[in-house]
Amino acid sequence: MAGKEFRRRIHRALNNASLRGALERFADAYIISREQVYAGRDFAALRERIAAIKAGAAGRYEELAEQFTRAVEARGGKVFRAKDAAAAREYIYRVAKEHGITDIVKSKSFASEEIHLNEFLQEHGITPHETDLAEWILQLMPGERPSHMVMPAIHLPKEEVARVFSRYLGEPVEPDIKNMVRIARRELRKKFLTAGMGISGANIAVAETGTIVICTNEGNARLATTVPPVHVAIVGYEKLVPELKDIVPILEALPRSGTGQPITSYVTMITGPVPAWLGEGEGIKELHVILLDNGRTRMAADPVFKEALQCIRCASCTNVCPVFQLVSGQVYGHIYSGGIGSILTAFFNSLEDAADPQSLCIGCRRCAEVCPAKINIPDLVLKLRERVVEKQGLSGGYRIALRGVVAKPELMHTLLRAASRLQGPVTCGRPFIRHLPLFFSSFTAGRSLPAIAGKPLRDRVKDLERPLSWPRLRAAFYSGCVIDFVYPEIGEAVYKVLGREGVQVTFPRGQACCGAPAIYAGDRETAVKLARQNIAALEGAGAEVIVTACPTCAVALKKDFPGLLAGDPAWEGRARAIAAKVKDFTELVYELTGGRQESPGSPAGNGEKQHPGELIPAGKQTVKVTYHDSCHFKRHLGLDRVAREVLKGRQGIELVEMRESDRCCGFGGSYSIKYPEISRPILERKLKNIMDSGAKLVAADCPGCVLQLRGGLDQLGSDVEVKHTAEILAASEE
């Protein structure tokens, strides 16, 4: 469970209207400008190149650091390898003291924030001046946290900035942005011209030449590295790349992914000490490069988390993150925010510090789509969660639910049947109830939850399994818990549609929960146990394909089982064999009917085949359907287009796209129970997009999304229906 202070921060952020408004407006604009600035470019190839360069470098930091050091020293600069934050701070302090420096100008540097340099310098009687406008504003507001990695003051309205400036100058300042920027220029120029040292970070460090590369728009890094007689650059090992030419793809991606710009106003590349004005005349300035470890080499040695060192700190993962957009960097804390931030925090700070931030990830995978360094952020977050659980154990509620119930299918099924009987009076004859032991949780999610079905799918299959004499294909249906116990009618629809295509479907009785709730809670132990049980059950079915209608289950079977059992000689091969047979229902339908899809242009309603029931009116009328892209369905299985093709091919359906069709609905399994305050606004945005689309029916390929969307629309009192694609197909072909 998240700590109290962390909860408080979430609460404060969610209730800060100007923060939320600013982040939302930015994120909306960002998506458009990012798209424009990458237009006509091969983003996939670009990120491959960056990932290869950075991953290659992460495998040989020691060698690159030595090469870099030699190159800088050959030009007369100094390189200091700092093991940790304290060593870096001490070094900088020593250099400052040697020169009797009292004032330092700083350009933006994550590394300097990471080592808490400002506080340290102040305690030692040295005044650091942040010169990046946003950083300076925040520096003038003690206690204020940065809200975004690239735009740390994005949450502050201009009136607030004007108040801060008024206080600083001791005179009234109008909230006029142009004028306030002028004031910043004037005030900070004085600092640039008098400071004894300039401190910068670096975006890239080139081993071959000993070059550090710094990108800014304001031009503060140029001044900080030109005017003062001493320059100290703090550079994390992960900034190292082998050759000069390696900077080209990084410079192509960084500004584009960061702010949607083709290039920043200034790119500065410093190689060794350069001339500076030294009191009496021109001389050569002193250059110190601090190569900062602080957990990085430990990370590089970690086979799993090494990948996170590919990060180029563009923050695009946070810009598209539906959770970050609500809570901002102020909630994540610890300098680096978002999913990637929690991973970096685990190494640069501690696993404990990362425990709460990592738990915010709902696993929608949008970040992984846009990351220019091709980092699989959500998978790394899950791995991190596993480690948190290994170290801290599962929290009480999770332990009882997962180890005590989900891991014991017999017990779970008994409890679910009991729950279905007990809930009778609560449902009031409606298919929704407001309080239900779903996932055995006593939390109310403030959203209508479905009733547990009176008769689960596993008890209905006897009537559904009709032997075909010449089946085209033998399929085992893996239903997953939601279809089995909440929406058995989706399962019935699967049987019906596949039966019509000549597929013999069976339901392996030994199947249990796919383990996703355990996987997403970091409970590897339970996940492994369930993987084995399911593999054994599915092998027994002797089917050619294993059909799923839940993408979360599909991902568990296809990807997680082989991962969980890798290295287990008795199970690894079996897991892979099962994984290879898994196919999503809609994908299978697409393949089976590929050749004879009804064309959407053909005249509808010429009788016979059309009795689509309440869903799709017979006759010439068509119903407007909008498609919701489930996160796992689109981003793991990549079936978003296939589903649309299948639906478009049906008579009586007019497919209309909603805005942001592939934005998460906020379900995320137990996430909606753990963080209802975050899940709800994500859902609200989705519902608004659905309503705006004008559709009467929402199609989705994930029963979890169906549950979430139905619950949300029910609360709104909307008559828009939500159906699984299987249900729509079953109805449209009767």
Next chain:
Amino acid sequence: MAQDDLISFFTRQAEAMGAQVIPVDGVRDIGPQLVEVLKSYGRKVALVDSPVAREAGLEAALAAAGFHIEKDGAGFARQVDTGIVEFDYGIAETGTLAMDATGLKERLAAMLPLTCVALLRAGRIRANLSGVIDAYLERGNWPGYFTLVTGPSRTADIERSLTIGVHGPERLLIILVKDNGGDRLGR
């Protein structure tokens, strides 16, 4: 791409990024152009010596028009209105200027004043960054301070409102010197 195409591409991109591109047919035209353009921006100019500045006789031209010219000294470029610097290359793809700015004066003149005049030979425009990096590498000595400049200094730190001229110049004027006179380029 032919050099003419690169020039027009560069011009378009540089202007899209907020620079002002002023093409001149030859070095001799620079002086009169600058006198005309700069007079509304103030009369104090920091001038960095360079081949184009010399060929153009800029110092004399500006002095004759009443500009006060600074060429070095302790407070170089700190109090002037405009800095004039020659850049080595242009990058068409992004409308960027590139310079070996190891010399202190080059840097100060391009950073401190509110207006920066960049002199650039049109023949020095390359298609992309790789081309420019190669050109320096071929030279054999990678610059101590290499700088890429694209448009004016900008910030969007307050309410994401784009504002120019925060720490560097708020005005970037690129004097694009076409080497072979006017005829071929149709001006």
